[in-house]
Amino acid sequence: MKGNGDQTMRTISFAQATLEAMEEEMTRDGSVFVMGEDIARQGGIFGQFKGLPDKFGKERVIDTPISETAIVGAAIGAALAGMRPVADMHFADFMGVCFDEIFNQMAKIHYMFGGQKSIPMVLRAPDGMINQAAAQHSQSVEAFFAHIPGLKVVIPSNPADAKGLLKAAIRDDNPVIYFEHKGLFSMKGEVPEGDYVTPIGKAKVVRQGKDVTLVSYSMMMNHAIKAADELEKDGISVELIDLRSVSPIDEETILNSVAKTTRLVIAHEAVKRCGVGAEIAALVAEKAIDCLDAPIVRVGSPFTPVPFARILEKEYRVTTDTIVAGVRKVFA
């Protein structure tokens, strides 16, 4: 099978795609290394690092103590001293442990030292809901980091982008947070053979449509696609945008789409309040309100922690149906 251009496509999992990205970038650049909890001997708790130490040794694939603060801090220090570290956060929720290192140090060093040294590093952060993991192992926290000047934040929805964005993040000279939804690791999809990067800050129009723009990303993008299929049966033509990066946000792609469709819905798994959807809604309200024929609708999780019990989790979860209902609102 062929993708765009001459690249041969094959079907691999999201986890396998990230592993290929690591292998290719570690081969390409000797200063790239990875550290985190349970990654070398265990291969990562989602298997996303399996086999990496066999190729690169335990000196470049490093098992750390359970010390998230020191993991991020040491990655910054190694970057200051000329390396290009990738640090695994185990669960995105655990970034709460090392928030000073992320927002006071990693994000600010290049600016507050007057551009003397960039911080080329990546934090890989498995996020999202899976298997009733409850309040501290399920969150989608991308909005916290999109609010911090100095960081880039990427969040792929499929194996091809998982590989391309991880390679772009590793090559970027700025600190990049790479969110990978835990529910996506086993997802299979077409991935081009060989070397390519997915540019950071560029959204993708996944499907052209004329009636409504539906912006999403990560796991929820896959629900958005199903929602669009559903809505099409009722004659609603949805233009689907996969944001791919939440910092920077690709304003141009969103504004161009809204100018065409005149309606906007944003869907994400994160809590709706002050989420990325709020930023996109504000962007369109500020720059394109005259284009709109209906109020903007945001679809996101309720303003509570992620609950444990099945019935409560079901009530909490954003689904294809929630998105369909959200889109119908703009035609009410």
Added chain:
Amino acid sequence: MCAKAERREPARSPAEYGAEKLRWFYETMVLIRNFELKVEENFFAGEIPGFVHLYIGEEATATGVMGHLRKTDYIQSTHRGHGHTLAKGADPKRMMAEIFGKKTGYCKGKGGSMHIADFSVGMLGANGVVGGGFTMVTGAGLAQKMQKTDGVSVFFFGDGASNRGTFHEAINMAAVWNLPVLFVCENNQFASTTPYRTTTSVDDIADRAQGYGIPGVIVDGNDVFAVYEAAGDLIERARRGEGPAILETKTYRIKGHFVGDPEKYRTKEEVQHVFDTTDPIPTFEKKVLEAGVMTREDLDAMKAAAVRKIDEAIEYARQSPEPHVSELYTDLYVPAPETV
């Protein structure tokens, strides 16, 4: 009863040091002292904005440790970082310009006193967050080990910072990976306004080294010879790949936590008494004069040179332009490389 850290007295006499090293010690200490006195003066005169923390009385630690470091070795410092930065070889003019918030400063006026860095001499940054550097220095040490250099990384921190969780995470990590890192605790007796013993469970922070299976050494932090000798052994050990250590230098913060601190937590008499009896600069003078290795004229000439140098730095800072407002938006991101 827990095992105690080793207390070290200087074993060598000043005469064994050689004129060059002795001169460097004194020049560095009086340079720092005069830098800080001028910063204080200009802060009160309204020329320096922001928060400023002075290193007066603690000069022997930065000088004694830095006496062993190469340009290619790394340090990180604290909010009280002028002394470490000067001793590592930074230019007082560009430092002063930064403290004045000028375009010619090390950080183009974007950092200020608490955020000075000079990567060209291996000074990887001061830090406005107490204990913020433990983990970063550990990472710099990890890089040195991966790059197979014999470089070392040194973190300076206070007694207050020793109660941060970063202390534990970083020192355990440096110890378990055997990294070339020296953690230097300048115990200046006060965590901001709180006497350290009221919030710290041990008399000697270096005693905690036992808990990580690494050496802990305590010295008189007002005696540059004591600091130099102890730091030398620990730094050489790190260069040989034998791992990290904690060096605690007992000193005293002569000035307030910040310039303008009303200092209600101690008496003027206490401060004056400590200063009169332990000031590292007269302590050094007495030793070298008694040993007959330097003369009063030598010392006075070096002191006068330091005063001139700092006067020039003040003048440079004053004359330098402010940053252009467009600089607000630069240095936020590095442009993406062609390949991305």
